[in-house]
Amino acid sequence: VSRITIRDIARLSGFSKTTVSFAFNEPSRIGSQTRETILRIAEELGYIPDPAARNLSLKRRGTIGLLLPDVISDAFYNPYMAQIVRGIGEVCEREGHSLTLIPPIHASLMEGIRNAAVDGLITLGLEPGMEAVGFIQRRALPFVAIDGRSGGEFPVVGIDDCSAAAGIMEHVLDLGHVEIAIIGFGPEPLLSTGSHVTSERLKGYHAAIKAAGHEMSESIQYFTAKPSLDGGRAAARQILSETRRPTAVVAMSDIIAIGAMGFFQAHGISVPRDITVVGFDDIPETHLVRPGLTTVSQPGYEKGLVAADALVTMINGDQPEAHIVLVAQLSLRDSSGFSSRPLPAKRSVIGTRSELGAHSRQRRDV
Amino acid sequence: VSRITIRDIARLSGFSKTTVSFAFNEPSRIGSQTRETILRIAEELGYIPDPAARNLSLKRRGTIGLLLPDVISDAFYNPYMAQIVRGIGEVCEREGHSLTLIPPIHASLMEGIRNAAVDGLITLGLEPGMEAVGFIQRRALPFVAIDGRSGGEFPVVGIDDCSAAAGIMEHVLDLGHVEIAIIGFGPEPLLSTGSHVTSERLKGYHAAIKAAGHEMSESIQYFTAKPSLDGGRAAARQILSETRRPTAVVAMSDIIAIGAMGFFQAHGISVPRDITVVGFDDIPETHLVRPGLTTVSQPGYEKGLVAADALVTMINGDQPEAHIVLVAQLSLRDSSGFSSRPLPAKRSVIGTRSELGAHSRQRRDV
């Protein structure tokens, strides 16, 4: 037995497809007698319109796509992803949409974009000039980039990664640390990656270091990790295997920082006494670990919410803001402490500090 | 400028829609000269077939639906959800599907099911007889229930919740606890909820208590919470406000247990010295908190993976196993300790224990 279609209802009721459709969608346009007959028959047969055909006709898909740079099973290792999804979800429910997670197929975003039956896309870290951008535009799909580089022909939602990174690095330097390990996103070597977020944060780290009067090349080591607990652990292992052991670890992701911190602690290295560890994101887990993780608090939930809002605006044919910068702030907890090594030469406050009102506001858990 | 359609290519090339389609999908059926002409024009105009129309034609949607009982912004408060999504994602990528998260619209699952343009559904906690089940079946959608009640006409993936719950309660009783708080899923009173998972776990808890020779009504208190850190905190607050303070808290969810544990600790109550806290799920966060959370380790990732596998089997027209029971085990960490109160009368081992080989296996973090 095949599915019941509108044709079946039309045939059995003796009316046309149009009339049957009106019975459901525009009752005022047909007679009440006609309508009752049609609804009765439809009910008897258990008729439900095919959503795919319905959406095609209505020129809407009823769903928003979230384009993932990683496979789902990796992306959701990072609790930060859940925050973004929660924010997008808020808008989805308000608008009656579902949320389609689109992983790369065959290690490429293209196939996913090509096949996405969605009203619009939210992307993570997309940059102007990337092949995927042109592809999305060729499909005439509205889209908003979270954490992308602004200046393209699409709205971008993010924070000031450079300032935020400078803020937390400044904090670490204030504590007297000189030998510092920076952990970015892998697997490629950190200084070679071109991702906007990575390069902005590096820029911020370096600005703070330079402002502190250090020779960067001397005391900074670079590592990369996958944004997961295991990735953080692996990075920590690598850090410990270096001949120069840093007194502070600055990670671009909380989940990496937490994984690294756990590895240090499991190997008898006390945080923050022996080593300072700070992260980025402010996922809920930063409150759960001991010591609490010092990090940059960036609003993942809001990022999702604002991006989805902007996307809905575009879907409705309106023009959203081109570049939405959300506020990040430094969240000081107990994973960062003073270095036992002597302080280097006196440093001056970095230039960007005055622009970071929020950064100077210190938060502590209750 | 409207989107380029297959008609445009047909018109400009002078061939029919069929021939254009063949140029892409069945090149062998047309002449190579014809094909080249068509491909060239299509490339020039940047033609990409509309996925929605394509999927309609192909009678496939290219996506799997995950029917959420809660709004997305609540569901992803619980890290356990991420585990399930990761498992489903694994299969999605293998099959080239995307994953559509379908939240309830207007507090009802129906609207979501009605509009879901998906190849099949994975549901969470769906029971035979529920209105939604009939609705899915009327849509002739293949679907698999995670954590549902078996015996319906659909495959169910889960664990033996009763035995698992009995196993952890037995552990708590073994430690000498008598005054016990059980936290289930809210907001309704725990004993009135009909969810399969809830009633099975309650059954298990009660079986263990009975086997221990206690009068249940005397020393057990029931609470509910939303599965989130805040939910756990709220439940803990409520527990502390009762005149009888329990020496052990048995939660049906890790995130609730972790929230409760944090609340206790923040109020000067030591875990496990003053109060034992155990959970259910074994989310990664159980390793992060101090003390580590004793819990039932159930394979969320596998649940998603196996459910998605079964669903794909159904989509392909084959028959999967009707009821897949995965293995759960007790994970003993440090949040459970001996009660300072005197042990009650001697107890015997509960009957189900022999069936729970895995339960007797003790795991500890490295």
Added chain:
DNA sequence: TTGTACGCGTTATCAG
């Protein structure tokens, strides 16, 4: 008030 025709891409079926 109701019916006809169209849009979207694919393909079974038919014509040359």
Added chain:
DNA sequence: CTGATAACGCGTACAA
């Protein structure tokens, strides 16, 4: 062997 016609699923502008 090559290519075109028509049908699928639904909603709706337009005609009757």
